[in-house]
Amino acid sequence: MRRSRLSSRLLGRGLAYLVAVLIALWILIPIYLITVAAFSPPDVIYGWPKSLLPKTISLETLLFFINAQYVLPSLWNSVKVALLTLVISLAVGAPAGYALARHIFPGKDIYRIALLSTRAFPVVILSIPLAVTFIKWDLYDTLIAVALLHAAMALPTTILVTSSVFIGVSRELEEAAMIFGCNRVQAFIRVALPLALPGLAASAIFTFVLSWNEVFAATILTLQNRTLPARMFVQLAASPVPFRFAGGFFILVPALLFMFFIRRYLFSLWGITLK
Amino acid sequence: MRLKRFNLEPYVLLLPSTLYLLLFFAWPMFKAFQLAFQTDDGLLTTAYLERMFSDAMFLAALGSTVKLIIAIVPLQFLLALVMALLIMERLRGSDMFVYIYSIPLAISDLAAGIIWFSIFTERGYLNSFLHNLGILDKPFLFLNYQTNWPFVAIVLAEVWRATSIVFVILVAGLQSIPRDYIEAAEVFGAGWFARVWRVILPLLRPSIQTALILRTILAVQVFAVVVAIAGRGTTVLANEAYRWYSEYRNPHLAATYAMFILLISLSSAFIYLRTLRVKEEMVL
Numbered sequence: 001m002r003r004s005r006l007s008s009r010l011l012g013r014g015l016a017y018l019v020a021v022l023i024a025l026w027i028l029i030p031i032y033l034i035t036v037a038a039f040s041p042p043d044v045i046y047g048w049p050k051s052l053l054p055k056t057i058s059l060e061t062l063l064f065f066i067n068a069q070y071v072l073p074s075l076w077n078s079v080k081v082a083l084l085t086l087v088i089s090l091a092v093g094a095p096a097g098y099a100l101a102r103h104i105f106p107g108k109d110i111y112r113i114a115l116l117s118t119r120a121f122p123v124v125i126l127s128i129p130l131a132v133t134f135i136k137w138d139l140y141d142t143l144i145a146v147a148l149l150h151a152a153m154a155l156p157t158t159i160l161v162t163s164s165v166f167i168g169v170s171r172e173l174e175e176a177a178m179i180f181g182c183n184r185v186q187a188f189i190r191v192a193l194p195l196a197l198p199g200l201a202a203s204a205i206f207t208f209v210l211s212w213n214e215v216f217a218a219t220i221l222t223l224q225n226r227t228l229p230a231r232m233f234v235q236l237a238a239s240p241v242p243f244r245f246a247g248g249f250f251i252l253v254p255a256l257l258f259m260f261f262i263r264r265y266l267f268s269l270w271g272i273t274l275k
Numbered sequence: 276m277r278l279k280r281f282n283l284e285p286y287v288l289l290l291p292s293t294l295y296l297l298l299f300f301a302w303p304m305f306k307a308f309q310l311a312f313q314t315d316d317g318l319l320t321t322a323y324l325e326r327m328f329s330d331a332m333f334l335a336a337l338g339s340t341v342k343l344i345i346a347i348v349p350l351q352f353l354l355a356l357v358m359a360l361l362i363m364e365r366l367r368g369s370d371m372f373v374y375i376y377s378i379p380l381a382i383s384d385l386a387a388g389i390i391w392f393s394i395f396t397e398r399g400y401l402n403s404f405l406h407n408l409g410i411l412d413k414p415f416l417f418l419n420y421q422t423n424w425p426f427v428a429i430v431l432a433e434v435w436r437a438t439s440i441v442f443v444i445l446v447a448g449l450q451s452i453p454r455d456y457i458e459a460a461e462v463f464g465a466g467w468f469a470r471v472w473r474v475i476l477p478l479l480r481p482s483i484q485t486a487l488i489l490r491t492i493l494a495v496q497v498f499a500v501v502v503a504i505a506g507r508g509t510t511v512l513a514n515e516a517y518r519w520y521s522e523y524r525n526p527h528l529a530a531t532y533a534m535f536i537l538l539i540s541l542s543s544a545f546i547y548l549r550t551l552r553v554k555e556e557m558v559l
Contacts, residue, residue, distance in 0.1 A: 020361045024375045033400050034390045049403040092291045099288035118300055120544050122496040124516050125533040129306030132526050152299035213383030215499045220520055229385050237506055248389030259381035263374055271447035274370045
């Protein structure tokens with residue numbers, strides 16, 4: 001009796017392992033395949049049947065992509081937009097996060113609910129009217145316009161994340177600094193800010209990735225000065241297949257790397273504890 | 276006791292973000308409404324609305340958007356639930372599984388679309404794989420718009436890319452359920468299914484609600500994945516908004532589509548809030 005229960009437990013665990021591994025493969029295999037494609041020469045990409053293993057590794061396809069006329073300028077645009085986005089959203093959002101973390105005040109709940117409800121508003125409905133407005137403001141087709149909108153999209157998350165970062169920084173430390181003669185602002189800059197820095201950096205990276213990945217708003221708000229994903233999207237149908245594969249790989253890698261570096265931080269912010 | 280002085284600091288700190296959100300969230304919303312219901316001369320009109328409803332692509336776009344939501348959201352929920360429950364089994368290496376399962380959070384919809392295009396395209400990896408197995412001798416045209424395969428490819432790409440966010444929300448929710456509850460059920464003889472069905476799922480309701488609302492709202496705006504995989508063969512609402520703005524240069528119609536997308540988002544959120552109503556005492 002006992003023994004059969006034990007063996008059914010073992011069986012259950014084995015089954016759980018199997019399913020866990022299968023799901024991991026389901027996530028990893030497509031990433032593997034696009035990597036193989038990006039490192040295959042164009043004639044292999046056009047060929048059929050393709051080998052699922054990297055038979056001939058070559059940089060030809062990736063170089064073909066990188067050397068295409070628009071790629072480097074729009075890559076540079078993407079970086080500028082993403083950096084601008086994270087500066088704006090931290091500058092505007094971090095003070096609010098700090099206020100939510102440190103203070104109890106009338107209106108706090110309404111503010112939080114308003115923040116959360118912004119998630120219900122699709123980017124489509126922000127982009128189109130803003131494009132019309134930006135034409136009037138002479139901001140249309142500028143990187144600032146894209147960054148302003150990306151920052152609006154990132155802001156609610158930035159505020160909630162920075163508030164949980166500042167909750168993690170004990171307020172007693174700030175109070176101690178004030179007892180030792182710092183004023184309010186000095187106490188924040190000298191004590192709370194350095195302690196919050198890793199968390200703020202993680203939040204900034206998250207914002208960077210959001211902006212780096214965003215296609216719709218970036219496409220609507222620009223014509224000439226496009227970010228890389230926007231440019232790729234517009235030209236997708238006219239792009240040769242190896243070009244698409246290399247491009248997909250190219251926008252994938254930085255996002256994966258950034259997320260890898262901040263993964264532990266993100267999990268703790270989302271309330272996931274690892275063993 | 277001394278009356279506490281009114282503290283201005285939080286309001287000063289909240290001011291920039293409030294202004295920013297008013298300027299770049301509330302105001303565009305108002306402008307979208309204006310664009311959709313007002314002519315350039317400032318007259319109120321339902322002409323754009325009627326034009327959208329009578330547009331040849333409208334029903335197709337609405338149909339495929341709704342079909343995608345119906346196919347994607349339940350699949351994602353089930354898969355994410357399985358993934359989250361597996362993590363709770365505390366298998367060896369479960370940290371690594373958490374990391375792998377959350378990788379797609381970093382993947383853009385365009386990249387995901389391209390990746391799944393590389394799998395489903397005529398000379399793609401799926402055809403090659405089936406050939407290597409000896410099932411196919413020549414490539415099968417999966418992305419032929421007259422078949423259901425482009426739809427299947429889009430669903431798979433979206434499930435692949437966007438299940439992680441549901442997973443993350445469910446794991447966080449599961450970890451906040453006290454283990455005693457689950458162990459108590461086990462002591463009283465509840466099997467695995469009974470534990471999941473009677474203890475875990477009811478306690479998980481707030482997280483489930485959040486996850487479903489978020490995912491449905493994101494699925495209503497599905498865009499780059501569809502275009503990257505199916506090209507012009509399949510259209511969705513966001514794609515129509517994009518086309519009206521970028522190709523036909525008609526911001527009014529584009530804004531009308533955007534309003535329509537917003538309406539679907541809000542009403543689906545409302546339906547979830549109603550049907551999965553979270554009673555106060557259930558919030559742990």
